[in-house]
Amino acid sequence: MSSASTYKYLQGFGNTHATEALEGALPEGQNSPQRVPYGLYAEQLSGTAFTAPRSENQRSWLYRIRPSVCHTPFTRTPSPTLVRSFAVGHQDSECQSTPNQLRWSPFELPKHGGVDFVHGLHTVCGSGDPSVRNGIAIHVYLANASMENSAFYNADGDLLIVPQQGRLDIQTELGYLYVEPNEIVVIPRGIRYAVRLPDGPSRGYVLEVFDRHFELPDLGPIGANGLANPRDFLYPTAAYEDKENISFTITTKYQGQLYTLQQTHSAFDVVAWHGNYAPYKYDLRKFCTVNTVSFDHPDPSIFTVLTSKSNTPGVAAADFVIFPPRWMVGEHTFRPPYYHRNCMAEFMGLISGGYDAKATGFLPGGASLHSTMSAHGPDQVTFEKASTEELQPVKLRPDGLAFMFETSHMLSLTKWAVEKEYAGGKVLQDDYYECWQGLKKYFDPKNKEGKWGQ
Ligand SMILES: O=C(O)Cc1cc(O)ccc1O
Ligand SMILES: [Fe+2]
Numbered sequence: 001m002s003s004a005s006t007y008k009y010l011q012g013f014g015n016t017h018a019t020e021a022l023e024g025a026l027p028e029g030q031n032s033p034q035r036v037p038y039g040l041y042a043e044q045l046s047g048t049a050f051t052a053p054r055s056e057n058q059r060s061w062l063y064r065i066r067p068s069v070c071h072t073p074f075t076r077t078p079s080p081t082l083v084r085s086f087a088v089g090h091q092d093s094e095c096q097s098t099p100n101q102l103r104w105s106p107f108e109l110p111k112h113g114g115v116d117f118v119h120g121l122h123t124v125c126g127s128g129d130p131s132v133r134n135g136i137a138i139h140v141y142l143a144n145a146s147m148e149n150s151a152f153y154n155a156d157g158d159l160l161i162v163p164q165q166g167r168l169d170i171q172t173e174l175g176y177l178y179v180e181p182n183e184i185v186v187i188p189r190g191i192r193y194a195v196r197l198p199d200g201p202s203r204g205y206v207l208e209v210f211d212r213h214f215e216l217p218d219l220g221p222i223g224a225n226g227l228a229n230p231r232d233f234l235y236p237t238a239a240y241e242d243k244e245n246i247s248f249t250i251t252t253k254y255q256g257q258l259y260t261l262q263q264t265h266s267a268f269d270v271v272a273w274h275g276n277y278a279p280y281k282y283d284l285r286k287f288c289t290v291n292t293v294s295f296d297h298p299d300p301s302i303f304t305v306l307t308s309k310s311n312t313p314g315v316a317a318a319d320f321v322i323f324p325p326r327w328m329v330g331e332h333t334f335r336p337p338y339y340h341r342n343c344m345a346e347f348m349g350l351i352s353g354g355y356d357a358k359a360t361g362f363l364p365g366g367a368s369l370h371s372t373m374s375a376h377g378p379d380q381v382t383f384e385k386a387s388t389e390e391l392q393p394v395k396l397r398p399d400g401l402a403f404m405f406e407t408s409h410m411l412s413l414t415k416w417a418v419e420k421e422y423a424g425g426k427v428l429q430d431d432y433y434e435c436w437q438g439l440k441k442y443f444d445p446k447n448k449e450g451k452w453g454q
Helices: 379-388 415-419 432-436
Strands: 009-011 017-020 041-046 059-064 075-077 100-102 119-128 136-145 151-156 159-164 168-172 174-179 183-187 193-198 202-209 232-235 248-254 258-262 271-274 279-283 304-310 316-323 326-328 346-350 367-370 395-396 402-408 412-414
Touching: 075 136, 119 183, 119 415, 136 316, 168 183, 174 183, 174 279, 174 304, 202 316, 202 402, 258 271, 412 415
Parallel strands: 151 248
Antiparallel strands: 009 232, 017 271, 041 059, 059 271, 075 258, 100 367, 119 136, 119 412, 136 202, 151 193, 159 183, 159 202, 168 174, 168 193, 183 279, 232 279, 248 258, 304 316, 316 402, 326 395, 346 367, 346 402
8 A cells, every 4th residue: 555545444533333345254243153254263352341331342353364363472572762661769760750841852863774663662751550551651753664564563552643754654453544744643552553654764752541542532611513523533444465474573562562473474464343442543634623712821621632531530641632723812811821830741742833832942853841840831032022912813823733742640751861862962952941041020019010021
């Protein structure tokens, strides 16, 4: 497969889909007949416990040429850019923590060829542990090679992938997904896939959640429509390859470490499937943005695309939030993001353009982290401009898109994220804090009108 137009999709977030690449391959009226049509094997893929409440239960039935179990044992393979544990404080810990505000210049693409999506995954920060199904991880991928005769699955959690540079041509067990910057793709735990890079060197961000699957946020008083609409989520249609006598590698991330196995046939041999456990993509340009049409800056939860809930009602393990192009019309209002300290941690990335809290330094392909209760907000240049400019309706950044992974977990950072030296120096910006040092004192108890801009 080679271009977006060859792909057909099924629509609707969380729907139960049914699709067959060969007419009549889906058994009728039952999941596990004595003999499956065309000599296929039936295999269930469970994405929730069998006993999960019906509203949360996720599973799919796959009808494939061979069951997935036809393979030789796994062996451990080095995974220096991933971490097994986010625990800090031990001498040999893989991670460290800091309350400092952090900002990274664009993460550098690999200098040498042959780095595929899996081996280009670098963990930046995270919390918790997949083994107890609690926590999250944030990664970036920096890759330049397509995966051929191989597949990957993540046993640890669901991956929400945000491409920043380069399209992703993804072959999954359940069919093909073609994803470009300004779109996202979610690949749930256990689903096998290969990532091909039609544009060569590719970069993006990845949010991994260890506990619950992603959901659309409740809309409350917004009503029944808006934000990310369910019908805009696209699922693959069944597509299979019948490849025998080949050397095919499957890599898994299992408790933060990579393991590989070999088999002699393609893993992409699912001829038909039905169910509600499947990968999906979403075009962020379809987000129906809601914002103030009167005054004040609403909290960014109005821009939530997907959420992975924690066990505390109303609190996310992680939210995926975007800052979409939109009209800014707030009257007598400081329009950029307010100065802020948050019990949630805020990891931000930039797909293109700029961001309304930062005049300089926050660049596409880079990132920032404002950790739990660490102060942050507009830099000095942004503050001066926004406090003095005449307020007209303005279309904010028609070509730009920033996003945030917001989490209730306290994040630890990998040594790679904090210490990695590139040819041009560290990607971590040591001088980030300086963007706030020039903020002036305007307070004057004798002048209620203030003296902005003087
Ligand atoms: O810190 C940030 O830039 C993210 C953010 C954006 C916003 O519009 C309001 C609050 C907030 O934390
Ligand atoms: Fe914030």
